[in-house]
Amino acid sequence: MQETSSVNAPLLDVQGLSVSFSTDRGRVKAIDDVSFKVAEGEILSIVGESGSGKSVTLMSLLGLNDPKTTFVDGAVSFRGRHLLEMPDRELRRLRGKEIGLISQDPMTALTPVYTIGWQIAEQIRAHENVSKSAALKRAVELLAAVGLPNPDEAKDRYPHQLSGGMRQRAVIAMALSCNPKLLVADEPTTALDVTVQAQVLDLLLRLRDDFGSAIILITHDMGVVAEVADRVHVMYAGRIVEKGAAEAIFERPMHPYSWGLMASIPPIDGPRLPRLPSIPGMPPSPEAIPPGCAFAPRCRFARAACAERPPQRREGDHTVLCVLDAKEREELRASVLGEAVAA
Amino acid sequence: MVFAILQRLAQMLFVLFGISALVFLIFFATPGSDPAARIAGRNAAQETVEAIRKDFGFDRPLPVQYAIMMEKLFVSRDLTSFVNRGLEVVPQVMRAAPITLSLVFGAAVLWVVGSIAVGVLAAMTRDTIIDKGLMILALIGVSMPVFWLGELLNLVSQSRFHDTFLFSWVPGLGYKPFFDGPWLWFKTLVIPWFTLAALYIGIYGRVLRANLVETYQEDYIRTARAKGLSPSRVMIRHALRMSLIPFVTMFGMDFGVLVGGAALLTEVVFGLNGVGRLTYQAMLNLDLPMILATVMYASFFVVVTNALVDILYVVIDPRVRGN
Ligand SMILES: Nc1ncnc2c1ncn2[C@@H]1O[C@H](COP(=O)(O)OP(=O)(O)OP(=O)(O)O)[C@@H](O)[C@H]1O
Ligand code: SF4
Ligand SMILES: [Mg+2]
Numbered sequence: 069m070q071e072t073s074s075v076n077a078p079l080l081d082v083q084g085l086s087v088s089f090s091t092d093r094g095r096v097k098a099i100d101d102v103s104f105k106v107a108e109g110e111i112l113s114i115v116g117e118s119g120s121g122k123s124v125t126l127m128s129l130l131g132l133n134d135p136k137t138t139f140v141d142g143a144v145s146f147r148g149r150h151l152l153e154m155p156d157r158e159l160r161r162l163r164g165k166e167i168g169l170i171s172q173d174p175m176t177a178l179t180p181v182y183t184i185g186w187q188i189a190e191q192i193r194a195h196e197n198v199s200k201s202a203a204l205k206r207a208v209e210l211l212a213a214v215g216l217p218n219p220d221e222a223k224d225r226y227p228h229q230l231s232g233g234m235r236q237r238a239v240i241a242m243a244l245s246c247n248p249k250l251l252v253a254d255e256p257t258t259a260l261d262v263t264v265q266a267q268v269l270d271l272l273l274r275l276r277d278d279f280g281s282a283i284i285l286i287t288h289d290m291g292v293v294a295e296v297a298d299r300v301h302v303m304y305a306g307r308i309v310e311k312g313a314a315e316a317i318f319e320r321p322m323h324p325y326s327w328g329l330m331a332s333i334p335p336i337d338g339p340r341l342p343r344l345p346s347i348p349g350m351p352p353s354p355e356a357i358p359p360g361c362a363f364a365p366r367c368r369f370a371r372a373a374c375a376e377r378p379p380q381r382r383e384g385d386h387t388v389l390c391v392l393d394a395k396e397r398e399e400l401r402a403s404v405l406g407e408a409v410a411a
Numbered sequence: 412m413v414f415a416i417l418q419r420l421a422q423m424l425f426v427l428f429g430i431s432a433l434v435f436l437i438f439f440a441t442p443g444s445d446p447a448a449r450i451a452g453r454n455a456a457q458e459t460v461e462a463i464r465k466d467f468g469f470d471r472p473l474p475v476q477y478a479i480m481m482e483k484l485f486v487s488r489d490l491t492s493f494v495n496r497g498l499e500v501v502p503q504v505m506r507a508a509p510i511t512l513s514l515v516f517g518a519a520v521l522w523v524v525g526s527i528a529v530g531v532l533a534a535m536t537r538d539t540i541i542d543k544g545l546m547i548l549a550l551i552g553v554s555m556p557v558f559w560l561g562e563l564l565n566l567v568s569q570s571r572f573h574d575t576f577l578f579s580w581v582p583g584l585g586y587k588p589f590f591d592g593p594w595l596w597f598k599t600l601v602i603p604w605f606t607l608a609a610l611y612i613g614i615y616g617r618v619l620r621a622n623l624v625e626t627y628q629e630d631y632i633r634t635a636r637a638k639g640l641s642p643s644r645v646m647i648r649h650a651l652r653m654s655l656i657p658f659v660t661m662f663g664m665d666f667g668v669l670v671g672g673a674a675l676l677t678e679v680v681f682g683l684n685g686v687g688r689l690t691y692q693a694m695l696n697l698d699l700p701m702i703l704a705t706v707m708y709a710s711f712f713v714v715v716t717n718a719l720v721d722i723l724y725v726v727i728d729p730r731v732r733g734n
């Protein structure tokens with residue numbers, strides 16, 4: 069099956085992914101030339117403000133966008149197989165089996181009229197030739213594995229009879245049901261309150277260790293990222309503007325937008341802030357993205373050169389899309405994050 | 412769940428009582444008109460009016476009048492129509508009811524099956540030629556008046572092409588009882604069923620398509636697709652199942668009203684002496700006892716189908732089950 073058998077071939081390799089939608093106002097590009105890789109067992113976190121295109125990226129990987137209005141370009145290879153060219157029949161065999169999705173809002177992610185046990189068993193039976201009762205038994209085991217109290221009774225509950233945290237656990241159990249190689253989690257904690265968030269993150273970490281699944285974790289919460297990610301990609305207006313190992317990004321962020329994100333991490337116990345206080349303004353909507361650096365209208369350090377597409381600069385495997393050179397970057401970062409980094 | 416159902420049934424009895432009291436008050440206790448004279452009909456002899464007054468107890472208090480009326484309607488069932496020369500009312504309704512029920516049941520089967528097929532097919536082929544074609548057909552179904560469609564079909568099947576092989580099987584107009592021969596019963600009713608159902612297939616098909624398209628935006632549909640289910644399973648087990656909830660509400664209302672007499676036009680066009688026609692004639696003649704009986708009959712079916720729909724809800728939507 070596996071065409072690329074080299075040892076360190078990534079599990080998922082996305083090259084030059086672009087996504088555009090046809091809307092009433094013509095074609096708009098929501099994702100522009102995005103590339104990233106996920107290794108086996110790795111947790112990659114994609115961060116960015118609301119509307120930066122995180123969900124759209126994930127949905128295009130899974131082929132879940134409406135094909136009539138969505139145009140996807142680029143190359144996505146998963147274990148050596150090309151997802152974008154794959155016929156829907158084949159892609160269906162991967163979805164839910166080798167790639168599991170945990171969606172943004174657990175309150176609406178489950179069909180209201182079926183019990184959670186039924187819904188998990190349905191997924192198992194879609195991919196494996198097992199009896200109903202065997203599938204239900206597996207569902208109970210999975211519910212126990214994600215820490216749902218009383219799993220045997222919980223399997224007969226309908227979604228509306230569970231709390232948000234319990235539903236999210238059920239959704240995670242479902243995503244895990246066929247031992248996927250890759251879990252894509254679209255803001256799995258955003259809709260939950262803080263204590264439940266921490267539990268769900270712990271659960272994801274534990275599952276990575278127990279099941280060995282790689283995880284793409286999408287979020288706009290830098291606190292979440294700091295807790296679990298191995299690598300971090302920062303997304304802004306449909307582009308990945310900075311990529312690097314988690315420590316590198318937190319210690320020496322390279323992009324002015326990342327500086328803003330860092331400066332806006334709320335204190336652990338403090339209230340969450342609705343906006344990013346250190347970055348004025350709003351991210352552009354897809355139809356209004358400027359041709360050069362998309363961040364320029366909000367960037368304190370913008371200059372004439374920023375009207376061109378910014379070059380990629382790198383320090384080891386830490387890369388950034390920005391005109392600032394190494395020396396200037398260090399100075400400006402110190403001026404923005406000085407105390408924060410020192411602390 | 413059993414308790415919820417029993418509760419709903421009790422509620423239904425209460426509503427029926429309310430309706431009967433209200434209808435009674437409107438017809439027989441309207442100030443300034445003499446109920447006995449109205450029952451007797453136009454140009455009735457004075458003795459008849461007096462006899463009716465005594466018989467129905469119109470000289471006694473209202474609750475007693477109500478009790479007598481209900482006794483005549485439900486217990487002794489000898490409520491008599493004076494306008495219609497002493498015909499008993501209840502047996503007439505009993506004779507008309509199976510005709511209307513046959514008509515509406517058959518049409519309902521057609522329109523449920525037809526509209527689900529139209530809605531699902533259109534939603535699955537959304538924005539293609541098939542979808543657009545189906546929606547135009549549905550619109551045509553909605554906009555064809557029942558009497559026009561019925562007369563047209565009659566013209567074609569009863570006279571113009573009756574002698575060709577296409578329509579020689581069509582029996583003459585009028586109802587043929589089921590127990591005299593199911594096949595003949597079926598053949599008589601096929602065309603009326605289709606005529607009555609056309610409108611509803613159109614409406615329900617369009618509404619169902621719209622509901623399905625909306626449901627496809629829901630997160631749980633994305634979840635279902637992300638699970639790797641086949642498109643038809645996503646459609647039927649997830650999207651259609653959810654869209655059936657509003658569908659059932661609409662169905663309950665339309666079905667109750669049609670059984671209650673709203674299929675009048677179809678009945679008239681095809682010479683079926685059903686409840687709609689009976690009510691219509693009673694209204695023309697100002698035949699109060701008959702109107703009372705048919706209104707009670709109609710409200711009975713509206714209330715019963717509503718109760719059934721509520722019970723069906725409990726079965727199809729766990730969220731209304733409480734606990
Ligand atoms: N079907 C679509 N048609 C047109 N535009 C779309 C469509 N889906 C998404 N978009 C646009 O693409 C952009 C990216 O959306 P996306 O949902 O990926 O954001 P996100 O990063 O996931 O944000 P959030 O944190 O709010 O979930 C948004 O501006 C959105 O308006
Ligand atoms: S390229 Fe220019 S505008 Fe964009 S982040 Fe760098 S300095 Fe700011
Ligand atoms: Mg999103």
